[in-house]
Amino acid sequence: xxxxxxxxxxxxxxxxxxxxxxxxxxxxxxxxxxxxxxxxxxxxxxxxxxxxxxxxxxxxxxxxxxxxxxxxxxxxxxxxxxxxxxxxxxxxxxxxxxxxxxxxxxxxxxxxxxxxxxxxxxxxxxxxxxxxxxxxxxxxxxxxxxxxxxxxxxxxxxxxxxxxxxxxxxxxxxxxxxxxxxxxxxxxxxxxxxxxxxxxxxxxxxxxxxxxxxxxxxxxxxxxxxxxxxxxxxxxxxxxxxxxxxxxxxxxxxxxxxxxxxxxxxxxxxxxxx
Amino acid sequence: xxxxxxxxxxxxxxxxxxxxxxxxxxxxxxxxxxxxxxxxxxxxxxxxxxxxxxxxxxxxxxxxxxxxxxxxxxxxxxxxxxxxxxxxxxxxxxxxxxxxxxxxxxxxxxxxxxxxxxxxxxxxxxxxxxxxxxxxxxxxxxxxxxxxxxxxxxxxxxxxxxxxxxxxxxxxxxxxxxxxxxxxxxxxxxxxxxxxxxxxxxxxxxxxxxxxxxxxxxxxxxxxxxxxxxxxxxxxxxxxxxxxxxxxxxxxxxxxxxxxxxxxxxxxxxxxxxxxxxxxxxxxxxxxxx
Numbered sequence: 001x002x003x004x005x006x007x008x009x010x011x012x013x014x015x016x017x018x019x020x021x022x023x024x025x026x027x028x029x030x031x032x033x034x035x036x037x038x039x040x041x042x043x044x045x046x047x048x049x050x051x052x053x054x055x056x057x058x059x060x061x062x063x064x065x066x067x068x069x070x071x072x073x074x075x076x077x078x079x080x081x082x083x084x085x086x087x088x089x090x091x092x093x094x095x096x097x098x099x100x101x102x103x104x105x106x107x108x109x110x111x112x113x114x115x116x117x118x119x120x121x122x123x124x125x126x127x128x129x130x131x132x133x134x135x136x137x138x139x140x141x142x143x144x145x146x147x148x149x150x151x152x153x154x155x156x157x158x159x160x161x162x163x164x165x166x167x168x169x170x171x172x173x174x175x176x177x178x179x180x181x182x183x184x185x186x187x188x189x190x191x192x193x194x195x196x197x198x199x200x201x202x203x204x205x206x207x208x209x210x211x212x213x214x215x216x217x218x219x220x221x222x223x224x225x226x227x228x229x230x231x232x233x234x235x236x237x238x239x240x241x242x243x244x245x246x247x248x249x250x251x252x253x254x255x256x257x258x259x260x261x262x263x264x265x266x267x268x269x270x271x272x273x274x
Numbered sequence: 275x276x277x278x279x280x281x282x283x284x285x286x287x288x289x290x291x292x293x294x295x296x297x298x299x300x301x302x303x304x305x306x307x308x309x310x311x312x313x314x315x316x317x318x319x320x321x322x323x324x325x326x327x328x329x330x331x332x333x334x335x336x337x338x339x340x341x342x343x344x345x346x347x348x349x350x351x352x353x354x355x356x357x358x359x360x361x362x363x364x365x366x367x368x369x370x371x372x373x374x375x376x377x378x379x380x381x382x383x384x385x386x387x388x389x390x391x392x393x394x395x396x397x398x399x400x401x402x403x404x405x406x407x408x409x410x411x412x413x414x415x416x417x418x419x420x421x422x423x424x425x426x427x428x429x430x431x432x433x434x435x436x437x438x439x440x441x442x443x444x445x446x447x448x449x450x451x452x453x454x455x456x457x458x459x460x461x462x463x464x465x466x467x468x469x470x471x472x473x474x475x476x477x478x479x480x481x482x483x484x485x486x487x488x489x490x491x492x493x494x495x496x497x498x499x500x501x502x503x504x505x506x507x508x509x510x511x512x513x514x515x516x517x518x519x520x521x522x523x524x525x526x527x528x529x530x531x532x533x534x535x536x537x538x539x540x541x542x543x544x545x546x547x548x549x550x551x552x553x554x555x556x557x558x559x560x561x562x563x564x
Contacts, residue, residue: 008371015365015376018358021439022383025394028405032397043408085290092286104287106556111294113552115500117521118544121308121528121537122301125317145297148290206387208503213529224389228507231393239397246390257385258378265450 029250032243040240051240058244063218067226068249074140074211074222075204081144082151082200083193089148090155091185095164112149116142117209124213134216142214143204150203151196158192195263202253223249302545309538317534327539336515337540340523344499347434347519351498352491354438359445359490364479366446367453384443392507395436399423399508426516429509433517437504441497445490452486453479485558492555496548520544 032040036051058064093101116123123142124133132138162185170180211225221229227245231237309327311319331337366377383391398406399422410416423429456479464474502521505511511518511526518526520540528537 004370007368011365011368011370012372012376014361015380018362018439018442019376019379021435022442023379024406024409025386025391025398026382028398029394031405041403043403043405045405045408045412081293085293088286089290092283096283096286098280098283101283104291107291108294109556110549110552111298113496113548113555114298114545115497117500117502117524118541118548119298119301119305120525121534121541122304123297125304125308126297126300128317141293142297145293148294152290202385206389208387208389208506209525224387224503227393228389231396231507232510239403242393243397246394250386250390253387254382254385258382261378261381261384261447264447265454 029243029247032239033247035240037240054240054244055248058241058248061238061241062230062245063221063226064223064245064248066219067221067223070136070220071205071223071249073136074143075201077137077140078143078147078204079197079200081141082147083197085144086148086151086155086196087189087193090152090159091181093152093156094159108149108152111146112153115209116146116207120209120213123210127214133214134220136215136220139210139214139222140204142210143207146210147200147203151200154196154199155189155192158196159189162188162192195260198256198260199264202257205253305538305541305545308534309542311535313534315532315534323535327535328543330536331539331543334536336518337523339515340518340520343430343517344519344521347430347437348495348499350434351437351441351501352494354434355441355445355494356487356491358438359442359449360487362442363446363449363453364475366450380446381443383440388440388501388503389507391436391440392504395432396423396508399432423509424513426513429513430517433504433508436508437498437501440504441494444497445494448486448490448493449483452483456482488558489555492551492558496551499544499548499551 031045031047033054034050034052035047035054036049037054039047089104092098093105127133127135127138127142130138166184166188167180170184171177175183206224207222208224208228211222212228215221215225218226218229223245227242227249230242230245308317308319310322310324312321312323312326313319362380366373366380370376398404401407401419401421401424404419404422406422407416407419411419420428422432460478461474464478469477500521502525505517505519505522506525509517511522515523515526521544524537524540524544527533527540
């Protein structure tokens with residue numbers, strides 16, 4: 001017991017510099033968001049009082065509501081689109097052997113490597129050709145497509161941990177492949193699908209470059225672009241509003257992530273090395 | 275088992291393949307076409323010019339500078355993140371009080387959008403009212419305010435520092451997966467033979483962790499090479515293009531200056547570099563399977 005106490009102390013001491021650096025922006029964000037407006041430019045750590053009204057005034061001043069709604073639409077639609085096409089693909093990769101399987105994997109890796117920024121001019125022309133600039137649904141579809149590599153990868157490494165015996169037992173009893181899939185495999189896969197969905201959601205929630213180029217009017221901005229527009233190229237920036245907005249946009253995602261991060265260790269590293 | 279219905283797996287991968295192809299192949303074809311023509315500001319293609327756009331890049335000192343800076347950026351961020359992530363993941367793999375909390379705290383920067391992180395840092399780094407200056411002065415580390423983002427000599431290292439912090443969580447995740455796969459009895463056997471901690475680390479942990487280190491290094495190289503929001507939201511590549519890397523250079527060329535031909539050429543150069551990384555990655559992962 002005593003040994004463990006000592007070890008804990010040493011461990012925390014080693015982690016301390018990194019944890020402090022990692023949490024510093026959260027502290028700056030929280031404190032600025034709660035400072036009264038006349039103290040914002042004063043770099044103190046302790047505001048004279050907690051200005052909760054910042055969150056209320058921020059909502060109107062920053063166009064937060066519509067941007068939040070756009071972010072929700074984009075994230076939900078793109079996650080659903082990615083899952084819809086990724087679940088069968090991951091199942092096929094895990095449960096079948098077929099010609100071109102290796103090539104398909106390599107192709108997925110390549111799409112994973114090409115972040116949207118490299119293709120942004122080509123993508124812009126594609127979207128412009130289709131007449132869908134400033135269209136939230138078009139952005140969702142692009143996010144969904146870029147998420148496929150990640151979702152197939154995660155799902156496949158989780159699907160591999162679902163024992164095949166259960167499906168085989170169902171076939172023996174005469175269930176069709178489809179029936180087995182729906183009533184045996186998918187229920188077992190639900191946790192994996194939920195975890196993957198949440199990470200795909202966070203990816204879309206945080207994306208910047210595509211939104212910056214494809215969304216042109218404030219009514220279609222997602223949160224990162226809306227908040228960026230509050231600081232980019234402006235002479236005066238209302239930092240207490242910006243930080244309050246950042247805070248509200250960040251905390252729910254951070255909580256979801258804190259709760260789920262342990263599932264990532266298995267999914268990502270197993271997927272990466274297999 | 276699969277012989278009777280060989281079409282099924284193809285039907286299952288087809289939708290994902292089509293969607294992914296559409297957003298990768300079409301843009302690449304477009305980019306090649308734009309890069310080999312002269313283009314006006316409105317994106318209309320004029321004459322075929324062959325490699326002239328690439329030549330123009332080669333003669334642009336800002337492009338060459340951005341190329342070098344991208345190299346420095348990628349090497350420093352990936353190297354810094356690996357050097358930080360190794361001790362952090364070793365510690366997180368130990369059994370100690372509050373490990374669950376420590377893991378959450380270490381992973382947290384990953385959950386936040388890079389744009390938001392960069393905006394918060396931009397505010398924290400501001401010269402007069404930035405809280406980093408006030409924190410450092412409070413601790414007696416600096417005497418006067420530093421204008422962090424006003425010059426490349428302080429802005430760029432700071433951007434590297436921010437990028438390292440946000441890259442560590444992903445790296446730790448990969449390494450933790452690797453560490454959990456190392457069987458305990460290896461260490462027990464080594465301890466019986468009287469090996470110290472450092473010897474164990476060098477002869478057991480490091481060799482067994484190597485595939486995971488490779489993967490982390492290659493994936494990080496790709497992500498960092500492509501990373502746009504940190505630099506864009508803190509300095510937009512300024513002052514005077516002195517913190518530009520290829521992605522910000524590309525964005526300025528294409529969407530600020532309207533030089534679509536040259537911007538497309540930058541895209542293709544980046545694509546070529548990334549393809550080399552990808553091939554290395556595929557080679558590495560295939561070799562292990564064989």
